[in-house]
Amino acid sequence: MEGRRTFIRRMAASTALLGVGATGLSGCTSTAAGMGDSGVAGFRHGVASGDPLSDRVILWTRVTPAQAGEVAVRWQMATDPAMQQVIAHGSVITSAQKDYTVKVDAAGLLPGHVYYYQFAVDSEKSVVGRTKTLARGDARQVRLAVFSCSNYPAGYFNVYADAAKQDDIDAALHIGDYIYEYESTGYACGNAEALGRVSEPRDLLLRMDDYRRRYAQYRSDPDLQAVHAAMPFITVWDDHEIADDTWRDGSVDHKASKYGPFELRKLAALTAYHEWMPIRVPDMSAPDKIYRSFDFGGIVSLHMLDTRLIARDQQLMMSSYYDEHKHFDVEKYKQDVCSPRRQMIGREQMAWLEGQVSRSNARWQMLGQQVLMARMEYPTAVVMGECSCTDYSALKKRAAADPSCVTPKEQRWLSAPTLPCYLDSWDGYQADREQVFEMMQKHRKNLVVLAGDTHNAWASDLRDAQGKQIGVEFATASVSSPGMEGAYPDRDPEDVANMMVDLIEPLYYAQTSKRGYMIVTASHEQVRCDWRFVDTVLKHDYTAATERSLRVRAGPGNRRIEEC
Structure with a gap:
């Protein structure tokens, strides 16, 4: 069977023939220019x-119509990239009501097999895509590519380009922030004009057509098209598919008096998401309910969670715990972040997850979800602004070398407890986190959590409130969104990463300045994570390399991060 690299070269050549440029197209208005006898523009x-x-x-595909009206789209699947050995075919109608997107749930396939597929309208044909079904029963290994935070104006999608060239990827996981909702002058747009990647539409996304046009712009990118054509995707949303720091009933920057009811904006965003993403809706009556599981043979049960929309309570604000004398109420703060009333995923989803976990016979339980689950707590002196991260890290080293040189004030800093301060993550919803940990212990499962959201790469041990080792978390860097390098522009990034590992007790590895993704390889013996990074997203010429590899082994005596 044809190898992935040969297939990618053929697919890229076909894409070039369609005239897809590096800067992309808005995609929601069309013209008959370049139209053949099919009546569509491609x-x-x-x-x-x-x-x-x-x-x-x-x-999935989308037709760019020459004029309004219904379009009949043919599809077929084959066992060869030349589409000669066709094993399934059909036709589907699309229209403006679906933004001319097409979805087909192609059934009757064999487990663990590679298939190729193509769409056509009259004589106009799409490029050929490659996909793969899940293995049933025993498999030797499972390989997953994991992405997060792809920001079109921030840079080119070189990360996707590199992933599309990889061999033996069973599926790609995109765990949130597939698009960003900001206006063209918003977040991470400093290089957008020079790169030809100014966001469309120019305004903040609020209405359905706004979200549709933004997806169309992203999906016009040839590197994103290449990775989609090379492997099946399993996705969940995070906040920016809707609005910044979204929670169940709102967002940090959504003002109803200015933008209208949040529910209308959320419905518009979710409608566009389901149109443009190759996702199977578990419940057509509840489009916000996207948690679902995938079983990769007897190796991995992958549970994709929604930590954002269906149940999340509003994020706490540290500023609300200061009184009029600027004293911080530490005890009240700790009580609230640990309150059993605060929900991240909700009781219904938690019960569903426990049912999935308890019935699974897979070697590994893997959670594909958006935000960091590991404890990322900082020293109290740092959180309170009494001491910088840099100074505290230096203090720890000085105290270890010569305890006699530490002042009483510095000793109080060192002996004070740590505090959570990233309250959009599981640190702000600790009761739900403890419930997940308790579940995994009760059913004696090997746990690996995959996370994104922060734009930086992390690897952490997962420990419960009593300090017991539960599993590990691997977190991916962003596809293009900037990371912590902006906060420390004059420091060596390696020093910054080492400082973070020094400050945060469960943190084992950090990479805070590069764009990249993870390749996660699971076998019966271990789960290995390889972090791959590109050297730039500001030009198309790039190099990519695997910078770090870590693993976790199965069994109650293991379940912690190790060097490979």
Whole structure:
């Protein structure tokens, strides 16, 4: 069977013939320019597949119409990239009501098999996509590519380009912030004009057409098209698919008096998400309910969670714990972040997860979700602004070398407890986190958590409130969104990463200045994580390399991060 690299070269050549440029197209208005006898202007947003099961997979494309009206789109699947050995085919109608997107749940497939697929309208054909069904029963290993935080104006999608060239990836996970909702003058847009990547539409995304146009712009990117065409995707949203720091009933920057009801904005965002992503909706009556599981043979049960929309309570604000004398109420703060009334994923999703975990016979329980689950607590003196991260790190080293040189004030800093301060993560919803940990202990499971959101790469041991080792978390860097390098522009990034590891007790590894993704390889014996980074997102010429590899081994005596 044709190798992935050969297939990618063919697919890239086909994409070039369609005239997809580096700067992309807005995609929601169309013209007859370049139109053949098909009556459509092409498949300008590529093809994609997603939510693979052992016998089926979602196939996706979008037609760029020449004029308004319904369009009949044919599809077919084959066992060869030349599309000669066709094993399934059909036709589907799309229209403006669906933003001319097409979704097919192609069933009747064999487990653990590679398939190829293509769409057509009359004589106009899409590029050929490659997908793969999930293995059933025993498999030797599972390889997953993991992405997060792809910001179009921040830089080129070189990370996607590198991932599309990888061999033997079973599926890609995108765990949130697939798009960003900001206006063209908003976050991370400093280089957008020079790169030809100014956000469209120019204004903040509020209405359905706004979100549709933003997805169309992202999906016009040739590197994003390449990775979608090369492997099936399994996705969940985070906040920026809707609005910054979204929670159940709002967002940190959504003002109803200015933008209208948040529910209308959320519905518009979710409608566009389901149109443009190759996702199977578990419940058509509840489009916000996207938690679902995927079983990769007997190796991995992957549970994709929603930590953002269906149940999350509003984030706490540290500023509200200061009184009029600027005294911080530490005890009240700790009580609130640990309150059992605060929900991250909600009781219904928690019960569903326990049911999935308890019934699973897989070697590994893997959570694909958005925000950091590991404890990222900082020393109280740092949180209170009494001491900088840099100075505290230096103090720890000085105290270790010569305890006699530490002043009484510095000793109080060193002996004070740590405090959570990233309250949009699981640190702000600790009762739910403890419930997940208790679940994994009760059912004696090997736990690996995958996270994104922060734009930086992390590896942490997961420990419960009593300090017991539960599992590990691997967190990916961003595709293009800037990381912590902006906070420490004059410091060596390696020193910054070492400082973070020194400050945060469960943290084992950090990379705070590079864009990249993870390749997670699971076998019966271990789960290995390889962090791959590109050297730039500001030009198309780039190099990519695996910078760090860590693993976790199965069994109650292990379940902690180790060197490979």
